[in-house]
Amino acid sequence: AAIAPRPGSTLTFRELAHGYDEDHHVAEGYDAQVLIRWGDKVLPDAPPFEPRNLTAAAQAKQFGYNNDYVGFFPLPRGSKSSDHGLLTVNHEYTDRQLMFPGIGPEDLDRQTAEMIDIELAAHGASVVEIKREGGRWQVVETSPYNRRLTALASEFVVTGPAAGHDRLKTKADPTGTKVIGTINNCAGGETPWGTVLVAEENFHQYFRASADAGAEAANYKRMGIGDRPAYDWARFHDRFDVAKEPNEPNRFGWMVEFDPYDPKSVPKKRTALGRCKHEAATTILNGDGRLVIYSGDDEAFEYVYKFITSGKVDPANPAANADLLDAGTLYVGRFDAEGGLTWLPLVFGEGPLTSANGFHSQADVLIETRRAADLVGATPMDRPEDVEPNPVTGTVFMNLTNNTKRKDDRQDAANPRARNAHGHIIEMIPPGERGKRDHAATAYRWSIFLLAGNPANAKDGARYGGEISENGWLSCPDNMAFDREGRIWISTDGAPKFGIADGIWAADVEGPGRAMTRHFYRTPRGAEMCGPCFTPDNTTFFVAVQHPGDEAKATYEAPATRWPDFKDGVPPRPAVVAITRKDGGPVGG
Numbered sequence: 001a002a003i004a005p006r007p008g009s010t011l012t013f014r015e016l017a018h019g020y021d022e023d024h025h026v027a028e029g030y031d032a033q034v035l036i037r038w039g040d041k042v043l044p045d046a047p048p049f050e051p052r053n054l055t056a057a058a059q060a061k062q063f064g065y066n067n068d069y070v071g072f073f074p075l076p077r078g079s080k081s082s083d084h085g086l087l088t089v090n091h092e093y094t095d096r097q098l099m100f101p102g103i104g105p106e107d108l109d110r111q112t113a114e115m116i117d118i119e120l121a122a123h124g125a126s127v128v129e130i131k132r133e134g135g136r137w138q139v140v141e142t143s144p145y146n147r148r149l150t151a152l153a154s155e156f157v158v159t160g161p162a163a164g165h166d167r168l169k170t171k172a173d174p175t176g177t178k179v180i181g182t183i184n185n186c187a188g189g190e191t192p193w194g195t196v197l198v199a200e201e202n203f204h205q206y207f208r209a210s211a212d213a214g215a216e217a218a219n220y221k222r223m224g225i226g227d228r229p230a231y232d233w234a235r236f237h238d239r240f241d242v243a244k245e246p247n248e249p250n251r252f253g254w255m256v257e258f259d260p261y262d263p264k265s266v267p268k269k270r271t272a273l274g275r276c277k278h279e280a281a282t283t284i285l286n287g288d289g290r291l292v293i294y295s296g297d298d299e300a301f302e303y304v305y306k307f308i309t310s311g312k313v314d315p316a317n318p319a320a321n322a323d324l325l326d327a328g329t330l331y332v333g334r335f336d337a338e339g340g341l342t343w344l345p346l347v348f349g350e351g352p353l354t355s356a357n358g359f360h361s362q363a364d365v366l367i368e369t370r371r372a373a374d375l376v377g378a379t380p381m382d383r384p385e386d387v388e389p390n391p392v393t394g395t396v397f398m399n400l401t402n403n404t405k406r407k408d409d410r411q412d413a414a415n416p417r418a419r420n421a422h423g424h425i426i427e428m429i430p431p432g433e434r435g436k437r438d439h440a441a442t443a444y445r446w447s448i449f450l451l452a453g454n455p456a457n458a459k460d461g462a463r464y465g466g467e468i469s470e471n472g473w474l475s476c477p478d479n480m481a482f483d484r485e486g487r488i489w490i491s492t493d494g495a496p497k498f499g500i501a502d503g504i505w506a507a508d509v510e511g512p513g514r515a516m517t518r519h520f521y522r523t524p525r526g527a528e529m530c531g532p533c534f535t536p537d538n539t540t541f542f543v544a545v546q547h548p549g550d551e552a553k554a555t556y557e558a559p560a561t562r563w564p565d566f567k568d569g570v571p572p573r574p575a576v577v578a579i580t581r582k583d584g585g586p587v588g589g
């Protein structure tokens, strides 16, 4: 039976019902417009999408696959415009069984060189100029800002302490500073000076491992290189073959920064932020003028990090911040049972991070961030996905998506459930008052915001702010966004395992509506929900529908949905959706 939501939530929308079908759905009173889909034009000279005649050359000019992070950068730069801007979107990975007729997920050896190049070109990121006119959003197809970054041909420069290190040098790049491509770009973030941060997450699955990785064997094992790769790009691209380019995997797993307002800007891999499977990176300008960046390493029993710049942000002069992310201190989190959180510095020469443990420089510490974090005693978490400061409360929220590998004997206060199938959300509380919290401090407090799952199933061990409605429960929190009121909008990845579609749930973070999640939007069959992002005035809420139709056994010929085109012969297409209120007001009320 339906449970009446506890009164006092500031959210005014009528809650959407749980469900699972071929279409997407949004709460009553809202419109959900498909804005841009896989294969749509990005570069002005891109050809039209022809699903039965894909080419790498076309894909490199078209919107990539599996949109994840979405960022909105107002135009003109520095304005607060909410009807004109640049959308930056990550393309995390590809689903060959939904892209190529007759190719199954395991058919690596049946892929042609062209198919593999299409995959490389469908990864990376897109920048597209968008405009809202007459209530409808449109892509400006002729915009000079429009840009694609791909794994196929885009050039990246490596900066910071590991740039040029021997462990990053390859036959193709003896300088150790120039990399072709970015891969598995999951979530991201933005800086106060208008650049975008793009994470490199599960980069291990693109490398064909060598039986003997030599000096890097332990490093590569820790990153999962050598597990069965999900891609066989090495067949046609030597750089993905560890036997031929033993250092190439050290050139991935970084945070990438680029300027979306300058289509010629060369993206930078910022090594000072560490190398792991970065989910995202979100920033907050600290009271002392330094920038603080939070990032999760999304794998079972991995860690949460923060980076503090050495220099101060110069808000009046974006160019002065161009290399700010190259110098600073990387910290990793340790959560204690009494509600304390200690940030432990990962600095060469300090504590165990010395040559006795195989670290000979800060570059070594950064290349093997995970091992450094192990040694200082960080707390292994239940898969840290997005970690994001709340602009209103100044506290920092962390989505821990799930971790079914956690056994009874490994539970701890911050990861309290064994076989954690539903995930949870932690709130980290820097010292100081609201609006003046010190994100540079090394001692925080923390508490659990919610334990996801279905409260009707006692075995889930779910806990929300109180009794939520039957549609209010969620599973596997992944990305998040905050609105102007500081309310949290959570996107999920994994709820279909529990009979409901992935989507968006929103809640207050304070007051009687705290952690009382309400269902707002749901994705079509087979999809996960990514990229929630508001325009500055909150009148548009962008969401990214990733891998629609991707159920087990789904194929190009028989996908689980043909969303959003619903045309015979046209496969499902990952797409970014713009949600607006029918009366034009702010989303959420």
Ligand code: FEO
Binding pocket: 092, 186, 187, 201, 279, 298, 385
């Ligand atoms: Fe790409 Fe951690 O999700």
Ligand code: CA
Binding pocket: 068, 092, 186, 493, 528, 530, 546
């Ligand atoms: Ca994803």
Ligand code: CA
Binding pocket: 186, 187, 279, 385, 478, 479, 493
């Ligand atoms: Ca994610």
Ligand code: CA
Binding pocket: 385, 401, 478, 493
């Ligand atoms: Ca995920």
